[in-house]
Structures are given as structure tokens and as C-alpha cells.
Amino acid sequence: MQEAAAWSRPSPDRTGYRADLGLALLFALASVTTALLYSRTGVYPEPAPLWVCILGLGLATLPLALRRKYPVPVALAVAIGFVICGQFGVPEVLIINMTLFCALYTVGAWERRRALAVWARIGIGVGMISWLVVTLIIASSEEDAFPGFSRSGIFSAFATYAVIQIITNLLYFAGAYFFGERSWRAARSQAQLEAQGRELELERQTSAAQAVALDRLAIARELHDVVAHHVSVMGIQAGAARRSIERDPERAAAALQVVEESAATAVDELRALVGTLRDPAKDASAPSTIGVANLSTLVIESQSSGTPATLIVAGTPRPVPMLIDVALYRVVQEALTNVRKHAGRGAAAEVRLRFGPDAVEVEITDDGVRQGLAPRVAGSGLGLRGMRERIGAVGGTVSAGRRERGGFMVRASVPSASGASTSSASGSANIGPLPALAHAALTPHPERLA
Known part of the structure; x- marks a missing residue:
């Protein structure tokens, strides 16, 4: 748990920031297009002035270019832009809902200060729903708002509509919260798996180096046993032959024969050792x-x-x-x-x-x-x-x-x-x-x- 709390998601590279910039520009272009389409439909009889539309749509879309570098400030800016668009009648609904969801998701997925990430999303969600409830209460007292919706009784058409709006927004903010947390945990799990993989690779390399060292030690022991034994025999016999070659040629010949036999035996054992090194499977089951x-x-x-x-x-x-x-x-x-x-x-x-x-x-x-x-x-x-x-x-x-x-x-x-x-x-x-x-x-x- 301590390692999980100490983990911090690394910032994206330049490619990631360029992708965020492209996404923000795409949302901005799409919001302008949909705003023109909504204006054409006549759903907004009195649309907001142009400068209000530019301010609201700009705040709701362009800050997303920095969404992974400054998640919480970007989410606040997008939320303000969303409120401006909704409060002053900017003719756009579809894109700004998508951008707000994306901003809230990014807070959960990329904000390194996890306590701030939690409270920022809760605060924005509570503020947005409170603004919705206040708007619905004001609308319930205005006869021109939502014409044709009955307001008599607890389960009137307007009350039902208000409940649907509140439930929809609750699901909306809960979804953004859930998917943001899931992304953060998935990134943390992936980082842990990669760290474990690096540790296992390091252990594998260490084990391989130890195995090589042990093999070298075994080879050194075999060479020492073979060479030291036979060379010592050959050295002693060669010295005896040198000292007795003039006085006792037969004894010298016998000593040289021992030297020859020891040399042949040493060569045979070394050849067998080298053969085992070249093809271990070939001689693994051969009797010693x-x-x-x-x-x-x-x-x-x-x-x-x-x-x-x-x-x-x-x-x-x-x-x-x-x-x-x-x-x-x-x-x-x-x-x-x-x-x-x-x-x-x-x-x-x-x-x-x-x-x-x-x-x-x-x-x-x-x-x-x-x-x-x-x-x-x-x-x-x-x-x-x-x-x-x-x-x-x-x-x-x-x-x-x-x-x-x-x-x-x-x-x-x-x-x-x-x-x-x-x-x-x-x-x-x-x-x-x-x-x-x-x-x-x-x-x-x-x-x-x-």
C-alpha cells in the first residue's frame, strides 16, 4: 500500500502533449460547427452574443491542450466555460458535455496529488449539480420555461423531468470519476509490472553471470587437477632422466616413458574436457x-x-x-x-x-x-x-x-x-x-x- 501511495504517474512526452493540443483544437472546431447547427435549428430563440459564445466555447475546449500537465486548473476552466454556455444561452450542448467529461476524467487519471484529484472532482460535481438544481427551481416558477410541462403535483411532468436531469448528471459525474480512477490504477499496475520485469531481468542476468562464474570455476578445477598432476609427474621424471641419462640409460629411458605416458593421458583428459565444453549434451550421459x-x-x-x-x-x-x-x-x-x-x-x-x-x-x-x-x-x-x-x-x-x-x-x-x-x-x-x-x-x- 505504501508503494502504491508513493507512486507518481510520469508526465507524457512531447508526442503526448501534441496529441492533447490536437484534441483541444478538434473539440474547438467541432463546438463551433455544432453551435452554428444549433442556431440554425431555432432551438435557441435568443442565442448569446458572439463574444459570450467565443468565451464560453473557448474555455470549454482550448484548455484541454494542457489537460495532462495541469489537470485540476484545466477542469476548473472547462467547468466555467460549461456554465457560461449553459447560463447565457450559447447554442451548444453536445461538445461541451464531452469536454467536461474529458476534463474530469483527466483529473482522475493524471493528477499526481490524489487527495486533490478526489476533492476537485467532488467539488466540481457538487457545484455543477447545485447549479442544475437552482436552475430547475427557478424554471419551475416561470411559466414560459418548458411550456407544456405540467407543474401540479409531486409527480408532475416537470418534476419528473427534473429528476431525470439530476439522475443523468449524477451518472455523468460518477462515470467520469470511475473511469479516471480506473485509468490511474491501470497505469500504476502497468508500472509495477514493468518494474518487476526489470527486477526479474536483472536477477536473470545476475544468475547467468553466476552460472558462468561457476562454470569457469569448475573448468579451472578440472584444468588444475589434470595439468598439475601430469605436469608434476613429467617434471620429476624428466629431471630423473636428465640426471641418469649418462650413468644409467635404461633408467633414463624408463623415466622418459613415464613422461610420454603422462603427456598422453593429460592430452586425452584435456580433449575430453574440451569436447564436453563444445557439446555438453553429447557427453552429459557418458560414463566417467x-x-x-x-x-x-x-x-x-x-x-x-x-x-x-x-x-x-x-x-x-x-x-x-x-x-x-x-x-x-x-x-x-x-x-x-x-x-x-x-x-x-x-x-x-x-x-x-x-x-x-x-x-x-x-x-x-x-x-x-x-x-x-x-x-x-x-x-x-x-x-x-x-x-x-x-x-x-x-x-x-x-x-x-x-x-x-x-x-x-x-x-x-x-x-x-x-x-x-x-x-x-x-x-x-x-x-x-x-x-x-x-x-x-x-x-x-x-x-x-x-
Whole structure:
């Protein structure tokens, strides 16, 4: 209600004012024409002088050129012109009734001060009807007025005529009031709808910008996971090949083979990512080629790059929703990459995959830097942030920090209830037997989720 009361109808533009001027001139021309026609009929035996006709018709028509700029003053001027025409016998009835109605309608439709609009119409209406009643009373005592109309009795012909005139004028002013108010409310409703439309459009643009930002963030995470992991492997193996190419060519060749395989894998994953970006519908339902079933491959790559790693699986493997499957895989991939980059030479990693009754969890730990070696290199923190965003998107949590006995630990846990809610939309990854590793890399363990 407060917004409705505060709303103010905007003024028309130049085209609107030109239209009002044209309407006023059209009414003025029409009133002159009808006045000449009425004079010809002889209905007015003693018409008003010419200057009175010009004054009355001018006031009743020409002010309408400013009707939407000054509604109340225009209505008062038109009402005065109407009274002059009626009181002094200007031979015109049709057009001046139309102009008065238009002026009163404009007050209701365009006057911004609503209280003034209400009282101005009521005042003009009461004044005009009072003038009509007084005129009828005076006419009732004049025998020459309305000849042939009986004046005897309450329901005489003249009394009936007077009642009809009063009812007609009441309907006339009530109609002008009603249609003016209706126009004002319709304009206010239209303005509110347009404002809501602008707000919705702004929200749509904001949502679109947020969606683009989220997509860019997801792409950045994927690129970070793919590039950081494989490039770190290639960098370590390339360095090992450079140092051993003269002393141990076979070892150098093996390291270069790892570089070649990592490069090929990185290219394949990047090609798949770019293909998804080009045609999302094409790959939306395609099964993911990575997941917790491929953790053993990550462990083998870590061992090949010179970082000892062990995979331990606890609990009974079960189907995991695809989004969770990929998220857990990426956490392990990023954590092992961080071990290679920051834990220093000689650090060993341990990957634990736990299937608990209420959650699926991965834990990646390393034993830190051995005594006498270089200290751990500090990272930018983007990797951990990406882990938290990825796991948080599927309803899980990530914790990371230094261990009391040395080294670093990353733990990601996703509740089974969260997985159930996303499985219908994303599909499930069927977790079969994990690929066999060397005995030193895969160690059975009876551990359960605490």
C-alpha cells in the first residue's frame, strides 16, 4: 500500500502533449460547427452574443491542450466555460458535455496529488449539480420555461423531468470519476509490472553471470587437477632422466616413458574436457573414465615418479554416485600431486579408501621430509580450496593439516545420504574389484570408518 501511495504517474512526452493540443483544437472546431447547427435549428430563440459564445466555447475546449500537465486548473476552466454556455444561452450542448467529461476524467487519471484529484472532482460535481438544481427551481416558477410541462403535483411532468436531469448528471459525474480512477490504477499496475520485469531481468542476468562464474570455476578445477598432476609427474621424471641419462640409460629411458605416458593421458583428459565444453549434451550421459576404482593407477603413477605410495581399502566396496566418485578421485589426485611438490624427496604417501555404513572417505597422508633434507615447500592453497569446493558440492567435507608425528594429512568424507540424493541425477559408478597392484603397493587392511 505504501508503494502504491508513493507512486507518481510520469508526465507524457512531447508526442503526448501534441496529441492533447490536437484534441483541444478538434473539440474547438467541432463546438463551433455544432453551435452554428444549433442556431440554425431555432432551438435557441435568443442565442448569446458572439463574444459570450467565443468565451464560453473557448474555455470549454482550448484548455484541454494542457489537460495532462495541469489537470485540476484545466477542469476548473472547462467547468466555467460549461456554465457560461449553459447560463447565457450559447447554442451548444453536445461538445461541451464531452469536454467536461474529458476534463474530469483527466483529473482522475493524471493528477499526481490524489487527495486533490478526489476533492476537485467532488467539488466540481457538487457545484455543477447545485447549479442544475437552482436552475430547475427557478424554471419551475416561470411559466414560459418548458411550456407544456405540467407543474401540479409531486409527480408532475416537470418534476419528473427534473429528476431525470439530476439522475443523468449524477451518472455523468460518477462515470467520469470511475473511469479516471480506473485509468490511474491501470497505469500504476502497468508500472509495477514493468518494474518487476526489470527486477526479474536483472536477477536473470545476475544468475547467468553466476552460472558462468561457476562454470569457469569448475573448468579451472578440472584444468588444475589434470595439468598439475601430469605436469608434476613429467617434471620429476624428466629431471630423473636428465640426471641418469649418462650413468644409467635404461633408467633414463624408463623415466622418459613415464613422461610420454603422462603427456598422453593429460592430452586425452584435456580433449575430453574440451569436447564436453563444445557439446555438453553429447557427453552429459557418458560414463566417467575416472573414479575411486582408478585410485590404484594414481598410486602406480606416484611410485613411478619416485614417491612411494600405498593404497589401503577398508570396508566393502559399493556403488558410488558418479559425482562423488569423480570428486573423491580428484581429491586423491591433487593430494598426491601436493606430496610430490611439497613434501620433499624421500617422502612416502599412503592412500586410504574407506567404505563406512554412513559415508565414503578417502584419506591421504605422507610422512613429511626426512631428517636433514630440505623443508617442505609452502603452496598457494588453491589445491585445498579446490578440494573443499568440489567435495562441498556433493555434500561432503574436507579437512587438512599437519600431523603430530610429522607429515601432512588430507581427509575427504561424503555422507551416504548425500550420495543417495545425487545418484538419481548423476548415475552411479559401479565399484568392482580394484585392479591388482604390486604386493608392496596394495595392502589389505581390516580398518573401518571411525
